[in-house]
Amino acid sequence: MTKYVIRGKRQLQGEITISGAKNAAVAIIPAAILVKGVCRIENVPKISDVTKMLEILKEMGAEVRLVNSSCVEIDCTHIRTQTAPQDMARSIRASYYLAGALLGRFHHAKVPPPGGCYFGVRPVDQHFKGFNALGATTDIQNGYMLVDAPNGIRGANIYLDVVSVGATINIMLAATLADGLTVIENVAKEPHIVDVANFLNSMGARISGAGTDVIKVRGVKELAGGTYTIIPDQIEAGTYMVATAATGGEVLIKNVIPKHLECITAKLIEMGVTVEERDDAVLVRRAVPLRKTNVKTMPYPGFPTDMQPQAVVLLCYAQGTSLVTESVWDNRYRYVDELKRMGANIQVDGKVAVIEGIGDLTGAPVKACDLRAGAAMVVAGLAASGVTEVEDISHIERGYEDLVEKLKSVGADITRVEVPDGTALRRAQ
Secondary structure, eight states, X not given: OEEEEEXXXXXXXXXXXXXXXXXXXXXXXXXXXXXXXXXXXXXXXOOHHHHHHHHHHHHTTOEEEEEETTEEEEEOTTOOOSBOOHHHHTTOGGGGHHHHHHXXXXXXXXXXXXXSSOSSOOOOHHHHHHHHHTTOEEEEETTEEEEEOTTOOBOOEEEOSSOOHHHHHHHHHHHTTSBSEEEEESOOOOHHHHHHHHHHHHTTOEEEOBTBSEEEEEOOSOEEEEEEEOOBOHHHXXXXXXXXXXXXXXXXXXXXXXXXXXXXXXXXXXXXXXXEEOSSEEEEEOOSOOBOOEEEBOSTTSBOGGXXXXXXXXXXXXXXXXXXXXXXXXXXXXXXHHHHHTTOEEEEETTEEEEEOOSOOBOOEEEOSSHHHHHHHHHHHHHSBSEEEEEOTTTGGGTOTTHHHHHHHTTOEEEEEEOOTTOOOOOOO
């Protein structure tokens, strides 16, 4: 087992460079299935979810070559199977993008349902609705999603009943090589959706409207290879912004798109944090006590659900009572019990958390319940008095590249420690 050991109460000072966006990378890599030729993808984050997705493609017959730590070349011309390996694919949520890509190119896909962090059931009904409209049959049998279009994919008009990032991307992938025009309405608008569309367009697709309510995909015969650079990670940047605010430091966060961070920036400013936007960076500084605020997670451009746990940690340090409403997932407050080990005063009622600011947390043994909750435990440890030990860090390393090194570079006292097998953290009963 591996854990993080954090000695808190150290202000963060300096500069952090943000890596490529996890949520874009894990969709763009399977999108390479649609391309006949070599895709050179740059600014790829060095995280476990990306490694697993590349391994899945290799297992299916793709040629994958690491050019350097942040650049990979993928050639899916000679993929030999339309069945995703079950054990590997079930371990990450983004594996369901293989369904749209395989359907688009081969008109057949056999892919396990998504894994990854558990916040409740991850329905695929909107994905299937889109696939059905394009002319495919869909089913779930023996632990696999089965998608078939023996007569090929045809353009269609599709209205999503709920705003779904996964369904938006999956339908867009499937429609890229379809015969005719596909119009997808009530789509999600997240920056990584725009990035996937831009990647496909750079390879020869004809997609317009990504980032708006309606995406139009004009099918093309084939995609050719090319080079593409992934956007910076909005959530990684937001996590370091919150960490800076929690510790009362000053950090220049580089390689970002400030517009993508506006929903996070606005809440930090409400709380008394100074955020200065620059061309491709933001300077975050906190020199006054934090003020209470209310947060409601929403699809982009609203406050991201992936920043909700980090925001709750920060509100523990605010003066007064704050409310956080989770409107995206049903089961995203499991980490609250971990924060209570550190002294947090939080009450959860359904989708609403009531946070009483207490001014300080105290280090304790905690665990990462999921990717973003794990990041929140790290933020809590950085700001808390004493020593915090975070276990189950494999969740965190699914989405944060070089977390320990980046935090150390701005003055954090954090160490990645190997624990002998069979040894667990001692927990108060």
